[in-house]
Amino acid sequence: MKGLFKPKPKIRTPADIVRRVRELLIYFHGASNLNQDPKWQEKMEELGKLIEELKFILYGSSDSEPVPEACAQVTQEFFRENTLRLLILCLPKLNLEARKDATQVVANLQRQQVNSRLIACDYLEANIDLMDILVKGYEDHKIALHYGSMLRECIRHQSIAKYVLETHLQKFFHYIQLPDFDVSSDAAATFKELLTRHKSTVAQFLSRNYDWFFKEFNTKLLESPTYIIRRQAIKPVLQLLGDILLDRSNAAIMVRYVSSKGNLIILMNLLRESSKPIQMEAFHIFKLFAANRNKPPDIVSILIANRSKLLRFFGNFKLDKENERFEADKAQVVKEIAELEPKEIQCVQAG
Template sequence: MKGLFKSKPKTPAEVVRQTRELLVYVDISSKSREPKREEKMAELCKNIRELKYILYGSGESEPVSETCTQLTQEFFRENTLRLLIICLPKLNLETRKDATQVVANLQRQFVQSRLIASDYLEANKDLLDILVSGYENMDIALHYGAMLRECIRHQSIARYILESEHMKKFFVFIQLPNFDIASDAFATFKELLTRHKSTVTEFLSKNYDWFFAEFNLKLLSSDNYITRRQAIKLLGDMLLDRSNSAVMVRYVSLKDNLMILMNLLRESSKNIQVDAFHVFKLFAANQNKPPEIVSILLTNKSKLLRFLTGFQIDKEDEQFEADKIQVVKEISAL
């Protein structure tokens, strides 16, 4: 008889609606420990986990495309995403993780060939301001950071962050004393500067002066080894990307940039030396070197040639050896 009175399973849309109602309750209710609040919080946690299972599947079943579509449509029909982001600090750690995974998955869900998450974020850009400012709160920084990286999969959203004052904040976040948060901020920073080629090129061209002044001073010249290592690798990724060729030519034409690179070549860390070499070779290979660049290279010619002759990496790399031979040739010919 028991089976006859089993409650009917909720549809994905019903789970989302109930989650939204519970989030509204959590957002406006007091922080008191009343039994009803505890009960509602437990129900909310259960619902968010259910949303995760619908989107990702469970051990026994794969996610169903149609079910995911229904969930996504209902999720973005009203302000469920806004409520979830605002209420995240009030959730327990496990539920925050579940919520982060739900938000991440929804950024990739197509509904009638459209990423409706992108449309929603376009109309609610202040949510991105909240996510970026999350780096200032240790408790939620990693969850908001993970959500933010998923949101900037959408080109228009990445452009919004790049064109905002938030970009200057990243130079602070990357140097935060908490290693995990600083690393997460750098991961977001790197994603912003490498994912959408045309948008990145436009940003670097428009903001060249202040951006590279900050990059050189705060990242490449940082006292922190990890920061220097991540920064020189990212600089190489940006300058060696063909879409940034005009920015690269501008960068390798300035003597201050060359001086920083030559200092990085002298680092005790082989990793930093190798990544610095990949940028330094662009200065050497430039066929239109300004006189001040030629002058610095000539002044240091014998030291550079001595260094390059003994410069080896641990594994065999034909491209590295070919690049080194070319750089030695360019500097010898000066």
């Protein structure tokens, strides 16, 4: 008869789940030798299930949509104390599935509003050192992709992106060259996000850091002798450069870039690459040099000195499929180069 009167298990609220997750994370964070606790595997299994449960609350499932009230509870409780910090610090101790679920939970929380505020941003601003931890994650291939994904979600917030740009961008020139293709590709994705998402912040950053940034960009990426860069990264790097230069917010940066003799020489060398996709991306940037109405004397002299080679190259430069826009752009570049005269150098110099 006793079995008939067992108390019903207490239903846990979303906030209760977060609190239990925090308790388990505190345990794992403080445990120096898990093997001394015979129940650690049981606790790890519980933690994994709870993180998965949080994922279902925030994203919903195939059978149900997420409930706004439940999402708000999770978000408030998550950022009320240091659950995010604990989750990031304990991520290396979690199993692969729990890491994946944790990464999705962190991503979703960046978008959750409570009383019309993105409280994740407030928390990150007060705990900005977490970005240092996430960036450094690229140095550990076991967690690099999870930390990288979290980092990209965090830099959706402009103030956080500004901090990472100013404090850590230089490290990415190294991370993009890491021998692990998956890690280097993930670092490149974060690098691109940092340099394209928040237009005004990026424009200010590049204006203040133009010299060292483009020196690194040229030597570490465009002119890199590293095999992985030459084979896999030059095309997306050139695409990124084009995105930066053609953005209206970076108009002053673009004018400065196309006034550089060194930059022109790099682009002309890239036009000679055997890879058609690389040639194509290089062409999109080279045409900015040709279109510049205020070419400096040394730019004009280089174009004239190489005019016959350039015209011959563009005469044979074709795409596999017809493209009217490309042909029009190419014709304009050819016209600009063909019409350059030595006297223009004298006129510019005289001015």
